[in-house]
Amino acid sequence: MTYYSGKNGTLTYNGNSVAKVSNWSFSSSVDTLETTAISESERSYVPGLRQATGSATIFYYDDAPKPLLERIIGTSAISESDILSLKLGWGSKYVQGNVIITSGELSCAVGEVMQATVQFQFTGAVTGVSL
Amino acid sequence: MSPQGPDFPSYVPSSRSLAMGDFPSKTFTSQSGIQSTVQYGSRRTNQTIDLAYNNTTEAIAAAIYDHYVACRGTIYTFGLTEPAKSGNPTFHLGDSSASTSNRYSAAPFGMKYKYAEAPQFSSIKPGRMSVTVKLVGVLDS
Numbered sequence: 001m002t003y004y005s006g007k008n009g010t011l012t013y014n015g016n017s018v019a020k021v022s023n024w025s026f027s028s029s030v031d032t033l034e035t036t037a038i039s040e041s042e043r044s045y046v047p048g049l050r051q052a053t054g055s056a057t058i059f060y061y062d063d064a065p066k067p068l069l070e071r072i073i074g075t076s077a078i079s080e081s082d083i084l085s086l087k088l089g090w091g092s093k094y095v096q097g098n099v100i101i102t103s104g105e106l107s108c109a110v111g112e113v114m115q116a117t118v119q120f121q122f123t124g125a126v127t128g129v130s131l
Numbered sequence: 132m133s134p135q136g137p138d139f140p141s142y143v144p145s146s147r148s149l150a151m152g153d154f155p156s157k158t159f160t161s162q163s164g165i166q167s168t169v170q171y172g173s174r175r176t177n178q179t180i181d182l183a184y185n186n187t188t189e190a191i192a193a194a195i196y197d198h199y200v201a202c203r204g205t206i207y208t209f210g211l212t213e214p215a216k217s218g219n220p221t222f223h224l225g226d227s228s229a230s231t232s233n234r235y236s237a238a239p240f241g242m243k244y245k246y247a248e249a250p251q252f253s254s255i256k257p258g259r260m261s262v263t264v265k266l267v268g269v270l271d272s
Contacts, residue, residue, distance in 0.1 A: 033185075034185060034186060035185070036145055037218070038145060038217070039143045039214075046259065048256055048259075
């Protein structure tokens with residue numbers, strides 16, 4: 001039996017490891033489609049569409065968050081080439097998929113290490129998972 | 132007599148709404164303001180029923196599609212099966228008599244249904260569709 005903690009966490013994009021990751025999170029959800037017929041007294045549902053989102057906070061150490069921030073902060077238009085292959089890992093386990101960076105946030109405050117926070121939306125099904 | 136199509140597919144809808152229509156009549160208003168209404172017929176007309184099948188299977192959607200084709204669109208009249216009228220048992224008792232309990236079909240009063248317009252099909256996800264149907268009751272000799 002193995003516990004996992006933050007030190008086991010990794011974040012890679014297009015095969016490249018992102019340094020100085022403070023935290024990441026992953027969330028998957030599925031819509032429900034109501035199929036209750038008029039003759040029923042209890043609501044019934046079938047699974048609808050599934051989606052996954054996530055976020056990551058990265059210390060601004062050298063250019064650690066730059067490759068991710070460049071996908072959302074820049075002077076050129078966003079294109080499909082900005083879709084990344086992202087892998088969220090912990091130990092030997094991982095969730096991997098293609099993502100669009102949907103928001104990027106920089107925070108700089110007195111007495112705190114500068115950080116960047118990115119949120120991302122998975123597009124399509126996850127391409128790999130090991131839970 | 133209108134051409135008769137097959138009965139409406141036997142599926143329970145997600146929602147249903149009924150508008151009763153009215154008896155044929157004409158109202159005259161005299162110069163003094165007195166109103167007189169003359170009833171021309173003893174049977175209601177233009178009863179409408181809207182049915183919605185939300186997130187239903189493609190098989191049910193296909194059955195409704197095929198039924199519309201079999202009824203030549205809005206031309207043929209047809210009967211409404213009990214599943215399409217189910218869900219309010221004290222409002223509609225499902226009998227075949229001319230009693231007031233047969234409120235949805237109104238068939239005993241000489242009324243059959245036809246499509247008021249083409250059904251609308253919305254694709255929700257693979258394997259699931261939503262369908263809306265508008266029917267209007269017509270008197271049939």
